[in-house]
Each structure stands twice: as C-alpha cells, then as structure tokens.
Amino acid sequence: MKLTTKLLATAALATGLAGAAFADGHEPLQVGFIYVGPTGDLGWTYEHDQGRLAVEEHFGDQVETVFLESVPEGADAERAITTMILGGADMVFTTSFGYMEATNAVAGQFPDVLFEHATGYLREHPNVSTYSARFYEGRAIQGHIAGQMTESNIIGYIASFPIPEVIRGINSAYLHARAVNPDVEFRVVWAYTWFDPAAEGAAAQALIDAGADVILQHTDSTAPQAAAQEAGIYSFGQASDMAQFAPAPRISSIIDNWAPYYIERVGMALDGTWEQADTWDGIGPGMVEIGEMTEAIPEEVRASAQEMIDAIAAGEYHPFTGPINRQDGTAWLAEGEVADDGTLAGMDFYVEGITGDIPN
Incomplete structure (x- = not known):
C-alpha cells in the first residue's frame, strides 16, 4: 500500500503519536478512527479508543493514530472520513453502524486506503471490511x-x-x-x-x-x-x-474488547497481508467479555x-x-x-x- 506524507487537514483531528518515521526511513502507517461519541463516554467509544491506544503501544513508531470524536451519522460522517484521509490516513476504522453508507461512499473514491466498518454489513469495494461482536x-x-x-x-x-x-x-x-x-x-x-x-x-x-x-x-x-x-x-x-x-x-457488565482485532488488522496492513473480511466474534475469541x-x-x-x-x-x-x-x-x-x-x-x-x- 502506498504511504504518503500529508499534513492533517483539520485541528479537530487528535493525534495519538507524533509523526515519527521508521528507523529505515519509511513514514509510519497513519491509522484513523471515527467515533460516534466522545472518548470520555466510558462506554462504547471509550472501548474503541482503548483499542486505538493498544495499537499505539503494540506497534510503536510504526504507526501514527488519529481520531475524530462525536461525529454524527449521515452526511457529516462522509465529510469527516474524507477530511481524515486528506490529512494522511492510510487506514480508517469507522466505529458505528450509521457510518456504513458513508464508509462505502468514501472507499470508492480512495481505493488505496483501507477501510474497516464496525457493526455494518456493506462491503461494496474490495478495500472495505466489516467487523462486529456477538453482543x-x-x-x-x-x-x-x-x-x-x-x-x-x-x-x-x-x-x-x-x-x-x-x-x-x-x-x-x-x-x-x-x-x-x-x-x-x-x-x-x-x-x-x-x-x-x-x-x-x-x-x-x-x-x-x-x-x-x-x-x-x-x-x-x-x-x-x-x-x-x-x-x-x-x-x-x-x-x-x-x-x-x-x-x-x-x-455486572458487558465489555467490548476491540484491541486484539485492531492490532491484528493494523498488523496485516503493515505487512501487506490485509484482505477484505467480515468478522463476527463473541465470548469465545474474547471480543465480548462479561465484567465482574x-x-x-x-x-x-x-x-x-x-x-x-x-x-x-x-x-x-x-x-x-x-x-x-x-x-x-x-x-x-x-x-x-x-x-x-x-x-x-x-x-x-x-x-x-x-x-x-x-x-x-
């Protein structure tokens, strides 16, 4: 996948890591996350953001993560995803059902960018995968x-x-x-x-x-x-x-654990083995957990x-x-x-x- 160097297009993008390059001179893979709520909701979006942080910790300077929070579903989502890609994102996780059509619309415009959509079912382009948990x-x-x-x-x-x-x-x-x-x-x-x-x-x-x-x-x-x-x-x-x-x-509680999936899919993007997939995991694989x-x-x-x-x-x-x-x-x-x-x-x-x- 072609990696490009671009400045973030908006100050609203929150950057997880500075733009550190690989030791061999390559630019880091920029991975974006679109959130439907605030990262401080301590629920759905919080857990997705914990997954983002796990990606940073796991890959270090091989990746740079960015996110947009509280993005409304619908036309606003399409604009937000496009802005993120123009800002340099090579891979984007869109983390709410209502982003489904926007994700596929933007994916058709940017065939070299990898897209992962949470809880949806449309994969209209080969660069779109879907994932969900058996809640x-x-x-x-x-x-x-x-x-x-x-x-x-x-x-x-x-x-x-x-x-x-x-x-x-x-x-x-x-x-x-x-x-x-x-x-x-x-x-x-x-x-x-x-x-x-x-x-x-x-x-x-x-x-x-x-x-x-x-x-x-x-x-x-x-x-x-x-x-x-x-x-x-x-x-x-x-x-x-x-x-x-x-x-x-x-x-008790129901806990969504996205970190292993995010690490796996970003790893595939890094090593060139990413393929379109439809993932639906539950308690067995650990994507769904039961709290104390x-x-x-x-x-x-x-x-x-x-x-x-x-x-x-x-x-x-x-x-x-x-x-x-x-x-x-x-x-x-x-x-x-x-x-x-x-x-x-x-x-x-x-x-x-x-x-x-x-x-x-």
Whole structure:
C-alpha cells in the first residue's frame, strides 16, 4: 500500500503519536478512527479508543493514530472520513453502524486506503471490511442474571435505534430472563440515540417509575447507572465496565474488547497481508467479555451464569436455540434448532412474550 506524507487537514483531528518515521526511513502507517461519541463516554467509544491506544503501544513508531470524536451519522460522517484521509490516513476504522453508507461512499473514491466498518454489513469495494461482536451472547448472560435478580418481575431495557444489533440483544436478554423466571416482563424504551446522558437518564427514570427494578441498556453513557443507583435498583454496565459509577447495587457488565482485532488488522496492513473480511466474534475469541459478577448476585446465580459463559465460549451453547417462536406466535426455531447467522444479522422481529412494537 502506498504511504504518503500529508499534513492533517483539520485541528479537530487528535493525534495519538507524533509523526515519527521508521528507523529505515519509511513514514509510519497513519491509522484513523471515527467515533460516534466522545472518548470520555466510558462506554462504547471509550472501548474503541482503548483499542486505538493498544495499537499505539503494540506497534510503536510504526504507526501514527488519529481520531475524530462525536461525529454524527449521515452526511457529516462522509465529510469527516474524507477530511481524515486528506490529512494522511492510510487506514480508517469507522466505529458505528450509521457510518456504513458513508464508509462505502468514501472507499470508492480512495481505493488505496483501507477501510474497516464496525457493526455494518456493506462491503461494496474490495478495500472495505466489516467487523462486529456477538453482543447477543453477553445479553444472554445479562438476561440470565436479571431474571433471577428482579423482585418486581419487570426488567427495563433502554434501546438506542431499532437496528438488528439492538433487536438481537433485546431478544437474547428476554429469552434468558424468561428461561429462569417465566413471570418476567420486559419494558423497552427507545431513546433514539447512542449517547445522550439526559435522554438516557430520563429513559431510566421512566422505567423505574413503571416498576422496573433491573435496568439493561444499549446506549453508551453512565446516566442509567446513576439513576439506578439513586433508586437502589440493579443495573448492568454497557460496552465497558462502568463500575466506578455505580459500585452498588451494580451487578455486572458487558465489555467490548476491540484491541486484539485492531492490532491484528493494523498488523496485516503493515505487512501487506490485509484482505477484505467480515468478522463476527463473541465470548469465545474474547471480543465480548462479561465484567465482574459482584457479590450482590447470589452465589448460585453467579455459578450458573459462569457455566453459561463457559458453554458459549466452548461452542457448546448458542443463545438462540429452539424452540423459539416469533412475537405473533408463529414458529421460528424448532426444538434444538440453532439460528443461522443470516437471520440474526437481519433480525427485525421480537420473540414471543415481548410486548410492544419495534419502531420503523
């Protein structure tokens, strides 16, 4: 891949390393990251940025990293990605579903730049790869715990946008909560944001007012943790540990570990072995982790949750194993049948037992 020397085109680009050259005189590979939220969200974007820092630490002066944070999805993303490339980026990671079309549009204009898009599915050009985590595996563990921790039998779920990734998580958490507590009820509030502490906090409070005594979230701020702590109910960390924001009665978290993937793919770019790929990893490979299960969880529940973690990691258990019906009661998976990745990737329906509609 041709490496070029260009000045960064905007002061908004934050540089991780100075422009140190290789010992043999070659310029460092400039790797860019486009973030949907601030690096200080201590959730989704924070963990992607931890991956960026891991790349810096691993490769030293072979790479230079840059990032743009809080980039809106849509047309603004296309402009931000283009600006980053004009500033010298040789490889760009776009880290939110809503960057999918922008990533592919810009990739067509810059065929010598490598693009990696998180959680999407479009690869319209040979220089675009996609990657995601099987978050639904972690949601299964959360549901298993939540179903046994609730006393009101009402579990609240703060959802971001009605895309397959989020719908999969709701379904997985519900199925595993219901498996241990047939009386459990899920109440879903759609926040229509990835990161908005005020909106997320309001959503959490609405669920608490409706009787929820356990809160799950697929949004990125710690605001739901704070609301849960103030109300004295249980919550789970999202994307990162978040332990310092709700030490009690927080019970666990789902953690996204991007560092190994970023190191692997940047290494391939450096040695010329990068190829287009579609990666979807989970608990087994370590892309999805379960944070500490605190002592607020009864010992037997911790033990059964760990058994499920181990079974998923070993490939002995799949969270979407039949019998499972769709919300309208029609059969989806027969006894022992496992969902295929194609259906999961495009999931646009609730499973039986969840009330309410998925927004358009």
